[in-house]
Amino acid sequence: MGRRSWVGAGLGAALVGAVGVGLLVAPAGAAAAPPLPPVSPEDLVSSVMTARPGAFAGEVDVDNALGLPAVPGVPQLANGTSTIRVWSGGEGRGRVAIPSGDSERTLVSDGTTRWSYDSRDRTATRAPAGGGRGGPPGDAGAQDPTAAATQAVATLRQSSTVTVDGTAEVAGRAAYQLVLTPLPTERTLLREVRVAVDAETRQPLELTVLAQGSGEPALQVGFSQITYGPQDPALFTFTPPPGTTVRGAPGPDGQHRDGQRPGGDGQRPTRVGDGWDTVLIGRAPQPQQGQQRPDGAPDLSTLGTPVSGPWGAGRVITTAVATVIVTDDGRIAAGAVPQQVLTEALAR
Amino acid sequence: MTTVEQARTTAPFGRLAAAEVRWVLRRPRTLVLFALLALVPVAIGVGIALTGGPGGGDRDGPGLVAAVAGNGLVLPIAALSLALALLLPLTVATAAADALAGEAAHSTLRGLLLAPVGRTRLVAMKGVGVLTVAVVAVLAVAVVGVVTGWIVVGGPSGTMITLSGTTLGLGEALGRVALVAGWTIVQLLAVAAVALAVSAFTEHPLVVLAAVLGGLIVFGVLAAIPSLEWLQPLLLTSGWGAGTDALRDPLPLDGLASSTLRALVYLVLGAAVTVWRMRRRDG
Structure with a gap:
């Protein structure tokens, strides 16, 4: 082995290091806007309203810059990013895993019963599933993009300009960008709400809330990864493991x-x-x-x-x-x- | 003719490595560290068995240790993630410090450098010694953890309750333990490679220990500063929480894979620096 081959080996090692660091640091990178046939906002909104959320598995990134005060015991509300794993089996069956550090909250709905399991105190809470709400369990309301975006579109339709502002790629899927802007007469802190809608399945993939006077989103909830297709049915059943405290449903109308x-x-x-x-x-x-x-x-x-x-x-x-x-x-x-x-x- | 000469000037690598491994494993300090490491799961297990878990089942349990109560097969994973914070890096750093800097301090490294063994083979031989220490250390914690969890803590009839509230059978639970053990070994090898690189530059073993443990502490401090968040992907320690992922069901592999990739980058860089330095070292 001559000296020259050593220089080569050194360069190789440096290259490996550089590539590795690049792989680790580089963000996913914004892809070019995919070309899609134009669609009117009305069609897009209605197709979102009528689309039946099918079976999928995905990861949802929550980027929270809402500036909520720190509330002890509810760390998810504080500013920061978190990742949530979501599975949906359609027909009201779903599973949501909210990991945090060394523990995890799991929400499971099998269509008739909703379970919520907290690994920190090992308690499982059972509640009857809400009537006819599709997709993953409504407990995840604010954090599940499907339910959250559909709800936002429905309520904001009367008082806003609704436009389709080009296309984007979200979680590797081509998506339409539906933009809701408040009418000038509305006195609100919000500047704009953007919803990325999957061009094929018409399922909302990402919800971005922009506030007045800030270029950065105040809240961004969106899939970082999604796979459509049938899911393992075992995901949507829950049996309290041994040693678990099982609590029943809260009061009759106690909107859990x-x-x-x-x-x-x-x-x-x-x-x-x-x-x-x-x-x-x-x-x-x-x-x-x-x-x-x-x-x-x-x-x-x-x-x-x-x-x-x-x-x-x-x-x-x-x-x-x-x-x-x-x-x-x-x-x-x-x-x-x-x-x-x-x-x-x-x-x- | 040349074949005969080659046979004389190069020793078979297997024999070299075996000699080094014997030499490393016979050191009293290595054995003491192994014993200490094996005590970690025993201490956690006995503590939990006596008190019924931290906080008596209240929600203020410090992470994974709380999950061990009544769930013995979690014990090896909890013990590994606790030991990975300081004890396991200390063990491999000690081995790496002895491997090159220690030899230099005793003036025995000169003999090795003069011996008819290529410098690269010398580094590989020393690397095998450190690798053995890392593997034995992790296995000690994992095996003692499984046994202690089984006997002392017990659990729901040979199953593991995941953080997601599902129950895994014995085979899959042991598979998860093996996964965490393998992942921990890779992380330790990254530490060991950096420690060997430091070891190649100095003849004071304490410098290696100080550099590795100081480095771990500095990494921890850097990770705690919010404005330095962009540094996180570069820090080896920032992926060390991923061992917990093995307790989630379905198993998320993102964190384990990215932290392994990061460890491999450290491993390659550390090994390259070590070899580069040892090629030039003369005593």
């Missing part, structure tokens, strides 16, 4: 929401306004004497900054896309609107 929204004890929130500047006013659950806060419910009394006005006094929590006011007399007003709209709604 994993404690993220403590249900207002049967009282539905009132809506003020419509469209993008809708304000929801509800009543905060009163902490009953001798009873602890429900497990996992955030303690709102320490968040936000104090405000007061003709409507009373309370604390305001501001995020990139929404504002919430919790008044001292226990009312909660929330909306994707500036603080002023909230105080006007509270003053009514």
